[in-house]
Amino acid sequence: MHGTSIELPLPPGPYAWPIIGNILQTRKNVYVHLAELAQVHGPLMSLRSGQRTLIIGSSSAVASEILKTHDDVLSGREVSRFQGKEPSVINMNLVFSSECDDGWRVIRNLYRSELFSGKALESSAKMRENKVEEMVKYLGSKEGEDVIIKDVLFVTAMNILSNTVFSTDLVDFEGNGIGACIMDTVKQLNILAAKPKLSDIYPKLGRWDLQGWYKEVMHIIQDEFGSVWKDILEMKRNGSNISSNLKDFADSLIEKGTTNLQINLIMQELFSAGTETTSLSIEWFIAELMKNQEVMHKAKDEVMKQIEGSVVKESDLVRLPFLEACFKETLRLHPPGPLRQLKDF
Template sequence: MEPFTIISLIFITVCWALFLTLKTPKNLPPGPPRLPIIGNIHQLKGGVPHRVLRTLARKYGPIMYLQLGQIRTVVISSPRLAQEILKTNDVVFADRPTTIASQILFYKAQDIAWAPYGSYWRQMRKICTLELLSAKRVRSYSFIRDEEIRNMRTRLESSTGKAVVLRDVVVQMVNDVICRATVGDVCKDRSTLIDVLFDIMRAVIAFNMASYYPSLGFVNVVSGKKAKWLKRQKQLDVILEDILEEHRRNRSNGGNDQEDLVDVLLRIKENCDLDQPITNDNVKGIILDMLIGGTSTSSMTLEWAMAELMKNPKIMKKVQAEVRRIASGNTIAETDIQNMHYLKMVIKETFRLHGPPLLVPRVSREDCVVDGYNIPVKTRIIINSWACGTDPDSWENADSFIPERFENSSITYLGSDYELLPFGGGRRICPGIAFGVGIIENALANLLFHFDWELSNGLKPEELDMTEATVLSNLPKHPLEVVPITVSC
């Protein structure tokens, strides 16, 4: 394409964007002043998004309007208004935004997380709830979780007294659990798969001009981003297609006694008794959801929990004392976990401060009124769950890590308490809560039971950097480096 043609297209598009920006509906929520063309995009720079948005919300209000290029956006930053979106008006805000990245990487949004709200999504959600992640099936995979946690312990014991990057250890453990439960065995291309998965996460959450200016979609072609996404999707598709083919062969040869999630999906697909038949791309999209959702959230939570415990030695000693008092022998049973109340408080507090900070965006399906303000159809809704979790009207000493705050509290992370939303809420709440929490509880209990921990290079607890990364989810900017010391229990 000639440079002059590109410049002309950009000029026309910018003029159209300016027209849309000036054509603002009435009685929108309050928000910061907007610039022509870019709106409020410039105000999202200079920090991690959830912190920048909380700062703006404390000035302009818990329901705040931002014009991000051509995209009308409303940011929700309080538990009361999160309930308005996720419960009172749940159906109105049940859609997902359509982006080029999600269309390419998630099989034209044929997964569950990005699929538009409708009959297909309801059918797949039902399959996920009743078949893939039911309480019975999650329990059936507990042996996989226990085996991989033992493997993690073995790796750490071989490094006792030496510095290890905890992120590498827990990502490998969590990914192996998810892979075995999803596809039946540790993925042969695990290292490639992890790289692809994290690249996909970056593509979905990273700043992309075309996502704010849909009419500038050609920029992704000119910049090479679309080609990169297509290459990554092809890599991923080859891995997933190999997985499906192996499962089809196993099923034709009699199958295995233990069904993994791919077996379940193929069985449902072959039965042909669905209102909407599912395709191989549907199956691959759901597998992708499981791999990304399970690996990223569980490993992130474990790293942050350990970082907070290293930062707060008194809390570390207290939770270790509980774990070692309740567990017997050299293993931790499921019944032991249920009696580790302080451990569960530590995990809740980690979810509150370090869970997914921004929920996956929603889109209004029709005009609506929230808190007295007009929300036009096709407005993008961002719920700042971190702002809800640090809301000063809901939490005392909201920015401090204090697990004891849950001692006499009935607040849960199951989507009905809007002060704590690590898994979202409403119709589109994450269906894998039991699976993910089971990994986190058991892994953390084992890390605390079998090892004492020191910071590397003589670092003192108060010197530990808790800065968040700005490029990928809500990970620590600097991976936690610790020294495991094996103890005899």
Template sequence: MEETTIVYVSLSLIFLLLCSKLLFQSKKHPQNLPPSPPSLPIIGHLHLLRTPIYRFYHRLSQKYGPVFSLRLGSRLFVVVSSSAVAEECFTVNDIVLANRPKLIAGKYLGYNYTTVSTSSYGDHWRNLRRIGAIEIFSSSRLNAFAAVRKDEARRLLVSLSRDSRREFVKVKLKSMLNDMTFNNIMRMVAGKRYFGEEVTNEKEAREFREVIEGTFRNGGTGNRADFLPVLNWFGGYEKKVKKIGKKLDGLLQKLVDEHRWMKQENNGNGSMVDHLLNLQQSDPDYYTDEIIKGLMLVLLLAGSDTTSVTLEWTMTNLLNHPEGSS
């Protein structure tokens, strides 16, 4: 009986400490915030959220104006629904609004907030952006992989024609486009195919696919534990993301080590990993393995999450250069 009482008392004290911490944090925020609906202690406006979210925001904008604030648990949001104000946010006040929230996924999947998609604005983020603009997404670098994009588009068209050779058939384009997109990115990044036919290493490909899928499922911004940290004690979200991050880091490090060995053997395949390893030789203090893995990760996740953009990109390239698609 005494042990049960001690447990309940301890839980009550912990709960009160959390409440006082959250209330103290809310008092630290400036008071000149945009208008907002009435909120509840601790959870803020979480109880008001409704789907579809854009209609929920629209209803609030009609009542509170084109700029209003919401407190979702421990995090403050400012919602802008005016194009004029949004333009001002991304021009006049772009530096003020350039920082990213410190989410759990950014710590374990974003190399402790050091990737371009998780790092706050500053010298490091500007360097990463410069690398992306000059060393990865420049016209010359992208043109160097035109043959890869044409080949993946050709493979998709061949697969579709083979499936419907005798009669019209239904196909699931979403999965096929996802496969094409991921293969495009993987071949550009590491020179490997991980989906469909001619997979370089089936076991490695399967493991990589599983880890990437786990990263997508758990790496978003909508996890409750990011807004109510106490849920980490019960849901195990942070532990799960940490485990995925460790697996992902191991696979990316394996690719980096593999390409480093290939370069020593003068057997590089001209991939982006090879290019980044060349930069590492000239500037080893900055182009560390962690920076290279972070750049690879951003490419993989961003590329895999923009299937329609990649499809338009590859098809346009293919149609503009039909001689390369035969």
């Protein structure tokens, strides 16, 4: 989805009403309605959202053009702007970045080298396997009891991430720990992120926070999120180690002179993107397997034939192509983030 304010020849699209544009045609489950409109107007179409013109790509060929061929031009995203608001959160993490400037590149390179490089992933593989094993043992201890599987998955995803970032667990499976509030906080942020904002539709309103969105987001990021790891960051800045690990992602951020506000913003996007989406996707994966017993038995047989012993390790996953295909089909049926919004030219 791409917003542009330049007068250029536009792809075909439905009639746009004055002032409101096509807002009424992109209501709840917007990606479903966009897919329906694409059947009429083609894989590349234009819509109006208030004062903004949107270019919608909805086929694999168009997605490839946008996300691969022209990714260097279209890799930014439109972000909510509130003029005169301090401190500004714009360009302090990847989610709130409106352009691929030097600050964006610094953060991206930190992610790439400290979190997602082959070396970083390999060095933390044992930790991730241990956290998954802890989850399996916990579920085993609850045999015969009702368990909210999404919450258990959320805790596992959060502790995998928190050990990578802070070298410590934030919460246990019973909901105790310094990060006990994060699940509700992440949900609040995701609800706010999906909330329609007048300033996105009518940019001239950007100087006023008429809906209180900015105030609420900053309260969550600074007061609720920030309070969780405030003491951890203080200890790290004072040179105290909270674990035997030599260095984690928070240490790298502090070494780069990153402020607590920016660290809070970076943690916000990491924990928002890496916890609830993960737990929701795996919950759907389990639900789809339970609904399709034949598929579940085939996946189970593959695991039993390919895995030696009782524990599946990350290195074993390459030998489980059917299980991987099942998960990919789950993502197709239940995409955690079906839309990607791109910036103005």
